[in-house]
Amino acid sequence: MAYRFRQDGLRFSLGFILAISLAGLQFIAILFVVTTSYLSSERAILNHANGLMERAGANAVGHTKRFLEPAGEVVDQASRVLNSGLVGTTDRDTMERYFFELLQTESSVAGINYGDEKGNFVYVMKSDGPGPYRTKFITIEEGVRKTDFIWRTEDYEIVARDNDPLDPYDARTRPWYIKASALDTRIWTNPYIFFTSQQPGVTVASPVVFEQEGLQGVVGVDIEISDISNFLSELQVSKSGAAVILHQDGSVLAHPDPDQIKVLNDDGTLSFANIKDIDDPVSRAAFANFEDEAVTNFGLPSNFSFRRNDYLGLFESLEGVGLPWTVAVYAPENDFIGEIKRNRARNIWIAAGISLLTAFVGLTIAEWILRPVRAFAVRTALVSQGEVSAQAPLPRTYRELSKANKTLINEIAQRRDSEEKVQELSRDLAHFSRVNLMGQMASGLAHELSQPLTAITQNVDAAISTAKESGAASEDLMLILKELDEQAHQGGNVVRALRGFVRKDRGRMAVFNFNELLDQAKRLMRHEAESRHVALIYEPAKHPMVKGNRTQIAQVLINLIRNAIEAIATADSEIRQVVVHAETASDVLRVQVKDTGPGVREGVRLFKQFQTSKESGMGLGLSISRSIVENNGGRIWHDKEAKDYTIFCFTIPLETQ
Amino acid sequence: MTNSTVFLVDDEAEVRMTLSRALRKRGFTVEAFDSANSFLNQYNPDQPGCLVLDYGMPEIDGLELQSLMNKAKISLPIVFISGHGGVPESVQAMKAGAVDFLEKPFRQYELVACIQTAFERDIEMRQKASEQSDAQARFERLTSREKEVAIFMMKHPSNTASKEIGRALDISPRTVDHHRARILEKLEIGSVIELVELSHRVMP
Numbered sequence: 001m002a003y004r005f006r007q008d009g010l011r012f013s014l015g016f017i018l019a020i021s022l023a024g025l026q027f028i029a030i031l032f033v034v035t036t037s038y039l040s041s042e043r044a045i046l047n048h049a050n051g052l053m054e055r056a057g058a059n060a061v062g063h064t065k066r067f068l069e070p071a072g073e074v075v076d077q078a079s080r081v082l083n084s085g086l087v088g089t090t091d092r093d094t095m096e097r098y099f100f101e102l103l104q105t106e107s108s109v110a111g112i113n114y115g116d117e118k119g120n121f122v123y124v125m126k127s128d129g130p131g132p133y134r135t136k137f138i139t140i141e142e143g144v145r146k147t148d149f150i151w152r153t154e155d156y157e158i159v160a161r162d163n164d165p166l167d168p169y170d171a172r173t174r175p176w177y178i179k180a181s182a183l184d185t186r187i188w189t190n191p192y193i194f195f196t197s198q199q200p201g202v203t204v205a206s207p208v209v210f211e212q213e214g215l216q217g218v219v220g221v222d223i224e225i226s227d228i229s230n231f232l233s234e235l236q237v238s239k240s241g242a243a244v245i246l247h248q249d250g251s252v253l254a255h256p257d258p259d260q261i262k263v264l265n266d267d268g269t270l271s272f273a274n275i276k277d278i279d280d281p282v283s284r285a286a287f288a289n290f291e292d293e294a295v296t297n298f299g300l301p302s303n304f305s306f307r308r309n310d311y312l313g314l315f316e317s318l319e320g321v322g323l324p325w326t327v328a329v330y331a332p333e334n335d336f337i338g339e340i341k342r343n344r345a346r347n348i349w350i351a352a353g354i355s356l357l358t359a360f361v362g363l364t365i366a367e368w369i370l371r372p373v374r375a376f377a378v379r380t381a382l383v384s385q386g387e388v389s390a391q392a393p394l395p396r397t398y399r400e401l402s403k404a405n406k407t408l409i410n411e412i413a414q415r416r417d418s419e420e421k422v423q424e425l426s427r428d429l430a431h432f433s434r435v436n437l438m439g440q441m442a443s444g445l446a447h448e449l450s451q452p453l454t455a456i457t458q459n460v461d462a463a464i465s466t467a468k469e470s471g472a473a474s475e476d477l478m479l480i481l482k483e484l485d486e487q488a489h490q491g492g493n494v495v496r497a498l499r500g501f502v503r504k505d506r507g508r509m510a511v512f513n514f515n516e517l518l519d520q521a522k523r524l525m526r527h528e529a530e531s532r533h534v535a536l537i538y539e540p541a542k543h544p545m546v547k548g549n550r551t552q553i554a555q556v557l558i559n560l561i562r563n564a565i566e567a568i569a570t571a572d573s574e575i576r577q578v579v580v581h582a583e584t585a586s587d588v589l590r591v592q593v594k595d596t597g598p599g600v601r602e603g604v605r606l607f608k609q610f611q612t613s614k615e616s617g618m619g620l621g622l623s624i625s626r627s628i629v630e631n632n633g634g635r636i637w638h639d640k641e642a643k644d645y646t647i648f649c650f651t652i653p654l655e656t657q
Numbered sequence: 658m659t660n661s662t663v664f665l666v667d668d669e670a671e672v673r674m675t676l677s678r679a680l681r682k683r684g685f686t687v688e689a690f691d692s693a694n695s696f697l698n699q700y701n702p703d704q705p706g707c708l709v710l711d712y713g714m715p716e717i718d719g720l721e722l723q724s725l726m727n728k729a730k731i732s733l734p735i736v737f738i739s740g741h742g743g744v745p746e747s748v749q750a751m752k753a754g755a756v757d758f759l760e761k762p763f764r765q766y767e768l769v770a771c772i773q774t775a776f777e778r779d780i781e782m783r784q785k786a787s788e789q790s791d792a793q794a795r796f797e798r799l800t801s802r803e804k805e806v807a808i809f810m811m812k813h814p815s816n817t818a819s820k821e822i823g824r825a826l827d828i829s830p831r832t833v834d835h836h837r838a839r840i841l842e843k844l845e846i847g848s849v850i851e852l853v854e855l856s857h858r859v860m861p
Contacts, residue, residue: 443741447713450760450761451669451671451672451740451761454672454740454762454763455674455676457762457765458675458676458679458765459678461679461683462679462682469682488762489764491762492761492762499741
């Protein structure tokens with residue numbers, strides 16, 4: 001008799017939901033914080049990186065300028081001195097000495113020379129040996145060309161001499177000479193590899209012009225730019241960042257690795273490597289945009305990707321100095337934000353770990369939260385099985401649940417109680433109907449016997465009268481008739497005794513709720529109704545309490561309902577309904593039992609004993625019902641007016657009566 | 658008891674037949690009916706006598722017939738005979754004015770005694786009723802003013818002086834005297850004391 005609880009609620013357990021939602025929320029929250037802090041710090045660091053790059057670029061530009069400026073000053077000074085005639089353009093010894101002095105003051109200058117229109121040439125330069133300085137003279141005297149070399153010490157002492165009659169050099173054919181004399185102003189040549197030192201360099205040249213005579217020659221200062229490469233290699237843009245200087249035509253002028261910039265030509269000469277051919281893929285990628293000289297966004301970030309790594313890039317122009325050069329600075333993004341990228345990955349792992357931990361904590365908490373709920377579930381099961389009384393104190397639980405708990409437990413207990421009450425009623429009814437049946441049979445017999453006994457006594461009385469009238473009243477006859485009368489009355493006494501024996505017991509009259517009784521009766525009859533496919537319908541309503549013998553009234557109700565069900569089943573009616581309806585009528589409750597059966601057969605005297613239309617019936621049901629109802633102060637009748645239904649009605653006095 | 662009739666109502670044919678025969682032999686006039694309905698349809702209330710009534714009958718039973726008759730103001734006395742013989746039923750029958758409640762089978766002398774009692778009661782009641790209607794008829798002869806005076810005297814038997822009546826009804830004592838004489842004459846009585854007695858019969 002255990003009640004089965006419906007399982008059609010939520011599919012997941014409370015614990016599972018709690019764990020998942022706690023862990024999920026935690027994970028999302030951590031992920032959110034990690035991502036936003038990553039993004040904002042990435043932005044800050046990249047901004048900072050761009051600043052660093054700009055500084056590195058500006059540094060490279062400044063340094064390059066500073067590196068080149070002394071050469072410009074030297075050439076300006078030399079050209080002023082020569083123009084003013086302080087040093088004569090033909091006085092080659094003074095000129096040598098002057099150039100020597102200048103060379104000593106400026107360490108970055110590699111050499112100073114002067115070539116005139118006639119082909120004479122003075123060139124003082126730093127040398128590897130036999131002395132630290134070397135002078136080259138080319139003199140043309142009366143069409144004869146002479147080339148002399150003098151090596152000197154720091155102190156201008158001659159160390160060695162030499163000459164080379166085959167030297168083919170002619171300054172007038174050199175680009176710096178041609179350009180300066182043509183433009184009549186100070187010029188910078190394109191970088192080139194110096195003939196003598198084989199180092200990359202550049203020459204700044206200025207024409208020497210006398211006011212009267214016009215152009216005399218051109219003074220030039222050579223400056224080696226391999227030092228710029230050295231500087232770049234020392235310039236720490238970032239851990240693996242670098243700066244490169246490029247000429248307008250794509251030649252690499254300076255590179256942290258100085259060896260990269262020179263290429264040996266087929267004819268044995270050296271020239272600058274083009275950025276497209278350089279053995280440095282990152283630089284190539286950085287200058288990919290530079291190909292068509294499209295880089296005009298000097299000073300603005302110019303980012304690029306190489307081998308799936310993002311690089312920050314920046315271009316600075318040297319145009320301001322008068323050089324068509326560009327400084328490019330680049331650095332892999334990861335040099336700056338690599339650390340926080342690694343942090344991000346680590347943080348996500350930490351988030352996942354914390355989420356797992358939270359899920360575990362969630363499960364534990366859910367387990368803890370659920371314990372009282374589970375205890376309650378166990379209790380309901382026990383109560384429904386009758387192992388624990390509903391009145392026993394409930395296990396401790398949450399405030400929200402305790403009220404529902406109480407209601408549920410009480411409901412279960414009530415159901416059990418009402419089930420027990422139905423069983424009790426059923427037992428009472430069985431007992432009552434056995435006793436009642438006997439009583440009814442006895443009282444029926446008594447009634448039936450009293451009629452012929454009455455007829456006998458009346459006939460005796462008539463016989464005595466007749467005998468007296470006719471005058472034939474012999475003593476014997478009168479004695480016989482009197483004895484006959486006496487015997488009939490003795491029979492009457494037996495009948496009376498029988499009647500007294502089964503004297504109708506009104507039993508215990510009590511005040512009770514008819515609806516409750518109706519509900520119990522319906523439950524008792526449910527199987528019978530279902531097995532005969534009859535719908536047993538009743539509308540519960542609020543009625544005043546009634547007064548009577550509960551078991552007896554139940555007997556009547558069940559008897560009427562059973563009759564109704566049997567009538568429907570026997571006739572095999574199409575509509576199979578038994579409707580029980582109760583309503584208050586002045587001081588009684590009127591109960592109707594309607595059925596869709598065939599109705600009462602003509603000629604049957606209802607409520608009389610031994611009158612029946614059933615094949616296997618004694619005809620006592622309605623007669624018993626009638627005596628019960630009347631004993632309880634009510635009436636029972638068959639409503640002959642009803643058309644669609646067969647209706648039996650009975651009344652029960654209300655409590656107020 | 659000369660013209661009184663025993664009306665017998667019983668659904669059992671045997672009982673009906675033997676009982677009416679026995680009573681006839683004893684000199685009673687008997688009319689038998691097989692149901693309450695057939696009795697109600699055929700009975701004329703002017704017929705004196707009594708009703709011998711079976712308690713247990715289909716449709717309208719004895720007690721129901723009794724209450725129907727009480728409602729219809731048919732005052733025919735009733736002797737119940739019953740094959741059930743329940744105490745509650747008999748108590749109810751007696752309360753509602755039955756002469757007796759006999760259980761079948763009963764001693765004939767008991768029934769006869771009951772019938773005699775019932776006849777006497779019937780005759781008495783009919784006499785009372787006729788006197789009452791007679792007094793009523795005489796009272797109806799009075800004019801409305803005379804009725805007013807008469808009713809006042811009936812209600813206040815201690816204040817029958819003409820002055821007091823005149824004051825109460827706002828008429829002169831002389832007129833009251835005049836009305837009083839007419840009242841005694843019309844009601845065929847000699848004194849005001851008789852008027853008070855009559856009043857009990859007219860307005861019980």
